[in-house]
Amino acid sequence: MNSLGWIMMTVSVCTVLCLVSFCLTKVLSLPAVDMDEVKGPLEIDTGDTEDAD
Amino acid sequence: MAQKEQWGTRIGVILAVAGSAVGLGNFLRFPGQAAQNGGGAFMIPYFISLLLLGIPLCWAEWTMGRFAGTRGFHSAPGIFIVLCRNTFARYFGTLALLVPLVIYMYYVVIEAWCLSYAISYLDGSLMPAANPGAYDEYFGSLVGIGQDGALFRPGHRDFLGILIFTFVMNFFFIYRGITKGIEAFCRVAMPIMVVLALVVLVRVLTLGTPDPAAPDRNVVNGLGSMWNPNFAKLSDPNTWLAASGQIFFSLSVGFGVIINYSSYMRKNDDVALSGLTATSMNEFFEVCLGGLITLPAAFIFLGAAAQEMGTFGLGFTALPSVFAVMPAGQLFGFLWFIMLFIAAITSSLSMLQPVIAFFEEGLGLKRHAAAAILGLIAAIGSGFVVYFSKDLKALDTMDFWVGTMCIFVLAMFQAAVYSIAFSVQSGHAALHEGSHIRVPIALQYLLKFVTPVYLLLIFVAFCIFNVPDYFSAIGKSEVALASIMFISIVGAFLLVMVHIAGIRWMREGKLNFLFEEAGEDEQAANDSPAV
Numbered sequence: 388m389n390s391l392g393w394i395m396m397t398v399s400v401c402t403v404l405c406l407v408s409f410c411l412t413k414v415l416s417l418p419a420v421d422m423d424e425v426k427g428p429l430e431i432d433t434g435d436t437e438d439a440d
Numbered sequence: 441m442a443q444k445e446q447w448g449t450r451i452g453v454i455l456a457v458a459g460s461a462v463g464l465g466n467f468l469r470f471p472g473q474a475a476q477n478g479g480g481a482f483m484i485p486y487f488i489s490l491l492l493l494g495i496p497l498c499w500a501e502w503t504m505g506r507f508a509g510t511r512g513f514h515s516a517p518g519i520f521i522v523l524c525r526n527t528f529a530r531y532f533g534t535l536a537l538l539v540p541l542v543i544y545m546y547y548v549v550i551e552a553w554c555l556s557y558a559i560s561y562l563d564g565s566l567m568p569a570a571n572p573g574a575y576d577e578y579f580g581s582l583v584g585i586g587q588d589g590a591l592f593r594p595g596h597r598d599f600l601g602i603l604i605f606t607f608v609m610n611f612f613f614i615y616r617g618i619t620k621g622i623e624a625f626c627r628v629a630m631p632i633m634v635v636l637a638l639v640v641l642v643r644v645l646t647l648g649t650p651d652p653a654a655p656d657r658n659v660v661n662g663l664g665s666m667w668n669p670n671f672a673k674l675s676d677p678n679t680w681l682a683a684s685g686q687i688f689f690s691l692s693v694g695f696g697v698i699i700n701y702s703s704y705m706r707k708n709d710d711v712a713l714s715g716l717t718a719t720s721m722n723e724f725f726e727v728c729l730g731g732l733i734t735l736p737a738a739f740i741f742l743g744a745a746a747q748e749m750g751t752f753g754l755g756f757t758a759l760p761s762v763f764a765v766m767p768a769g770q771l772f773g774f775l776w777f778i779m780l781f782i783a784a785i786t787s788s789l790s791m792l793q794p795v796i797a798f799f800e801e802g803l804g805l806k807r808h809a810a811a812a813i814l815g816l817i818a819a820i821g822s823g824f825v826v827y828f829s830k831d832l833k834a835l836d837t838m839d840f841w842v843g844t845m846c847i848f849v850l851a852m853f854q855a856a857v858y859s860i861a862f863s864v865q866s867g868h869a870a871l872h873e874g875s876h877i878r879v880p881i882a883l884q885y886l887l888k889f890v891t892p893v894y895l896l897l898i899f900v901a902f903c904i905f906n907v908p909d910y911f912s913a914i915g916k917s918e919v920a921l922a923s924i925m926f927i928s929i930v931g932a933f934l935l936v937m938v939h940i941a942g943i944r945w946m947r948e949g950k951l952n953f954l955f956e957e958a959g960e961d962e963q964a965a966n967d968s969p970a971v
Contacts, residue, residue, distance in 0.1 A: 388664030395480025
């Protein structure tokens, strides 16, 4: 592999690694969402019921 | 009353969208495209396309999906009605159902190939020789490439069993729903895929010079076959087309999947950071894993010929030849194909969800009935692909007309819908609702003026280079013609269903918001003083 190949590979891989590291660090460091909010109220009927069919 | 379906966690939706995007294309298509289009130089148009096309379109889909989802619609026909404020727009949603459904029909077959290879490595039946011809024969026999109907003859029961198992596995997770099915699977599958790919990567990068008789075939030169830049290729329009196409298809833009997945988010859920994270995870699999494993490994054992191989050739004949002569190749072959199988499952799950969401929301079907009808349609389509296996003609035809052309059309339609639904300011505000990162407002100008034009240019160039061959194939091949007719029948069926869904929504008053807003506008116009 020539030196330009090393440069292209290093820059490409490092760029993607930096981006994914930044994003994941940011996402994982956010406070957890309140479970009440997560599940939400029983407000909308999707059509699925216990006695389906 | 059932609970509204929503994602359970922030990372869950990100992993699900990333899982949808990560598939065989990341590991098999990207390395081949890069090597044939300038090696390291390919990364220049690749990253430009990511910035101008991939990330903006992803953000647009995330924004539109959440916007319509919080207004009660999760299927594309309903989402387009909300965004366009016009009931007629639902008919365009048919395309967003047709694309994932038809792609699923042949993708599940490829998935079964991967599982079949993994099982063959496990029981030791796939290590017969290092001769690539042996693997050509094995692959041809597995997929029935020699004759239509070959897979329904004696001797292929194992593969049909694996295909049925794969099919049922997909529907098991879809039946369990968004949180317990798709999210639960992706939360486990994605980390497993990373670990498996890293194990194979370490193995490839520590191969050194396996054959002392061929000192040129070593790891460093293997990486060079992928990354050494040929800048002269940058003046070739095909290089830019290939890079844009790779970004476009890799990110699952225009599949109707992101718009459906993001519709299950809450009003204040972040879409800017989530969208960027899912995109960057896909790039990690493609550039950092696919770019360092596939082609270097193939080069070390097969030489420069590996650079010219297509996706299936590289994945199903070249790499088995590599594993055959690699130390502990049986183990690494199994790990590789089981990873591809998991990657394919996370993608195929995402193809079923938009259609099942429509059957439930538009036709009022219960989950059982929706899954049963979808399963029947998908099984007929997969059976069609498996039966017409000669030269993989049916698969190839469906992949071109639906998996490529329709995706382009749908992506352009979605870009147009975004421009209609959001002004620069309202689009900026919608993207930043609940956002954890700030995106420059320039993105909105990009989405309105640059991305659609860029997309149109790629589409026109793609048509010029590819459509004539496929058009002539329809006249020459009965299977190609039958495939087109099959796609048309499925499309017509979905179109009728979308029409019925629209009537149901009107009767149920779900579209009343359109008339109320129109009435308010009229009232405001009447109340305003004459100038």
